Amino acid sequence: MKYPIGIQDFEKIRNDGYVYLDKTDLIYDLVHNGHIYFLSRPRRFGKSLLISTLECYFQGKKELFKGLAIDSLEKEWKQYPVFHIDFNGKDFTQAGELEKTLLTFVEKQELIYGRDPLATTLGDRFMAVLRIAHEKTGLGAVVLIDEYDKPLLDVLDTGLKTFDSEGNERLLEDRHREIMKGFYSVFKAADRDLKFVLLTGVTKFSQVSVFSGFNQPNDISMDDHYEALCGITEEELYSTFDEQIKAMSVRYKVSEDEMRYRLKRKYDGYHFSPSMLDIYNPFSILNSLSKKILSDFWFRTGSPTYLVRLLAHFDENLNELTEKYYPTSSFIDYKADTEAPLPMIYQSGYLTIKDWNMDTDSYLLNFPNDEVKAGFVTMVAANYLKP
Incomplete structure (x- = not known):
C-alpha cells in the first residue's frame, strides 16, 4: 500500500496509485448545496488535499474520479475557470511579501484570460479577471483559497513594522489585515461571476473584520454534515487499513x-461538531501505519508560532483550560486574542470537543488524544518554563 504522506495533490495521488479515502460524496453535496464556504481545521488535517480535489473536479478531470462516489453522481463534468490561491510556503513576516504574492497571482490570471485596462487597483483587477473569465467561458469562476489566514497568523502579535505609501510607520499586522479585507471584498462585487468559493484556514478572524467586505461565507467548521470532510473516521480506518493494523x-x-x-x-x-464523530489525525495515523510504530508525528512537524506568542500573554494556569464547558460563542466568534487564547488553541488542534450540553449549548473541551497532550505539554514547557 502506498501512503500519501505529505502529498496534497489529488491528481498525483490518483495517478500514482496512492491510497485515497473517498470523500467525493461530501464534495458533491458541498458543491451542489452552497456557494461560498469557510472551513477551519488544524494543520496537517487534509485541507490542501480537499482544495486540490475540488480543483480537479471543477476542471472537469473526470478520469481521476473513476470508481469514486462522485463518478455516479456527477453527470455534466464542466470545465470551470478555477482560481487557486495557496498561501502555504510563504514567509509573510517580510514586508511586501503579501502584496507581491497577490499581484503575481492576479497577473498570471490576466495572462490567461486578459486584463481590463480600466482596472487599476489590485482588487479591481481581480474582479475584472473574474468577470472576463465568466464571459469567455460562459461559466462562473471558482475561487479556492488555501490557508487564507497565514498572512495574518505569521505576523500576529509580532510587533513587526512596515511603512505605508506616505512613509508612515505602521504594524505589518494592520497592513496585512487591510490588504486582505480589500482583496476579499471583491467577492461581494463579483458575486454574479462566481460559481463557488472555499476558503480554508485555522481561524476566521471575525474581530479584525477581514470578512466584513463581502457576503458572509457559510462556516461549515462545526457542521455535522461535513464533519468527516477532512481527516479519517474510525470506519474508514478499519475498512481500509485492517491488514496494516494486524501487522502492527x-x-x-x-x-x-x-x-x-x-x-x-x-x-x-x-470532534468537530455536536454529533461527536471520532476523527483521526490523518498525518499521524498514516505515518504510524506506514512505519508500524506509535510515535508523535504531528507534533514533530512543529508548533504554530502564532499560538506560542498568544500564550505568552496568558496569565492563567493552562491546565485549567481543559475539562471545562464553554459556550458556543467561544467558537463561533473565532477570535485571535491575547487575553482569550482558548478559541485559537481549539482551532489549532490542541483541544477538541468531548461533550455537548444541549440545554446550555456549551462544549466540554479537552486534549483530543495522547499525542496532542504530550505535544502541548512539551510546547508549554519549552517556551514558558525556561530558567
Missing part, C-alpha cells in the same frame, strides 16, 4: 483489539 499488532505482540485501542488513544479523539 504482530510487531507490538498484542491482540488486534489492543492495537486498535492504542491507535485510538494516540491519534483519535477529534
